[in-house]
Amino acid sequence: MKIHKIGHCCLAIEDKGVRLLTDPGFFTTGQNELTGVDALLVTHEHADHIHMDSVKIIVDKNPNVRLITNEAVAKLLDTAQLPYELLADGVSTYVGDLSVSSVEGPHALIHKSMPQVLNTGFLIGERLFYPGDAFLNPFWPVDVLALPIAGPWMKISECIDYAVKLKARTCFPVHDAIMANPTMFHGMIKRLLEAEGIDFVSLDAGQEAEF
Numbered sequence: 001m002k003i004h005k006i007g008h009c010c011l012a013i014e015d016k017g018v019r020l021l022t023d024p025g026f027f028t029t030g031q032n033e034l035t036g037v038d039a040l041l042v043t044h045e046h047a048d049h050i051h052m053d054s055v056k057i058i059v060d061k062n063p064n065v066r067l068i069t070n071e072a073v074a075k076l077l078d079t080a081q082l083p084y085e086l087l088a089d090g091v092s093t094y095v096g097d098l099s100v101s102s103v104e105g106p107h108a109l110i111h112k113s114m115p116q117v118l119n120t121g122f123l124i125g126e127r128l129f130y131p132g133d134a135f136l137n138p139f140w141p142v143d144v145l146a147l148p149i150a151g152p153w154m155k156i157s158e159c160i161d162y163a164v165k166l167k168a169r170t171c172f173p174v175h176d177a178i179m180a181n182p183t184m185f186h187g188m189i190k191r192l193l194e195a196e197g198i199d200f201v202s203l204d205a206g207q208e209a210e211f
Contacts, residue, residue, distance in 0.1 A: 001127060001144070006030040007205035008177035009049055009132075011146065012037075015125050018096040022122070022130055023049040024058060027177040028205070037062040039095040042069040043132030044107055044119040045076055048177070052080055066095065070104060072118040087120070098125050101138070108134045108153035128211070133175065135162045142168045144211045148175035149185060156185065164196045170211060172203040 001015040007028035013020040022041045024031040025048040032054055040058060042050050050073060059065060059082060067077060067084040077084045087093060089104035101123040106116035121131040123138045130146040133153060145168035149159050163171050171193060176182040183204060190200040201209055 001125060001211045002208065003128075003144075003172070003203070003211065004208040005172070005174070005203045005205055009043070009130075009146075009148075009174045011130070011174070013124060013128065015127075016097045018098040020095065020098070020100070020124065021058065023132075024051055024054040025049045026051040026054075029054070030206075032057045032061075034058065035061050037065050039066040039068055039100070041100065041122050041124075041130075042067070042073050043121065043130070044070070044117050045073050046107075046117065046133070049132070050076065052076065055082065056080065068093070068095075068100065070102075070118050070120040089120075100124055101126075101140075103131075103136045103138045105134050105136050107132075108151075110153045129166070129168075130174070135165075137166065142166045143170065144168070145171045146174045147171040149173045149182070149189060150176050150179045156189065160189065160192050160196075163193055163198055168198055170199040170201060172201040172209065177205070 004012040009023040010028045010031050011022045018038050019036050020039050021037050068087050087102040092101040103121040107119040119132045119134045121136040123129050127143040129138050129142045186202040193200045203209055
């Protein structure tokens, strides 16, 4: 499995001859140049995870792309008159030979005064788990975890505890565009996770890694 981190939570994932794209939010534009995308996975409706202008460009450049998401995001896509597929909680589908399974839950709490939108995590190829903005449990062995490391809804100790709880074998950082210098935290996270027997791959925006 090859993962190119475009930035923040936008990932281009290649495995079994399939190319997936996740969460094309407003922090990134590199997704607008991609072709050969088989499916676009969107976890939730916040603008750092779905930028509608970007989605339209992706669909235009990839006319056969499948938009896979939840009921809340579907309302935005209805307004934009874009076709999509709903993937309900606990349901799996295939993109080519690559499985994609859904794990739904509320977005992690930012503040009690703010509503928690619906968030969908995706288990890809029964190996990679991308949870979106929530500490979801897929109740499946996690080989590779896209680990959120920053946000108004979390702190570093929670991201460490989350990776340990899932017993992830390997992690790499996501949800980090809000940080002025994300890599300055990577060393600390790496030490804390490796003490728990979890590998941490320092992956910056624009970088690629194979798992």
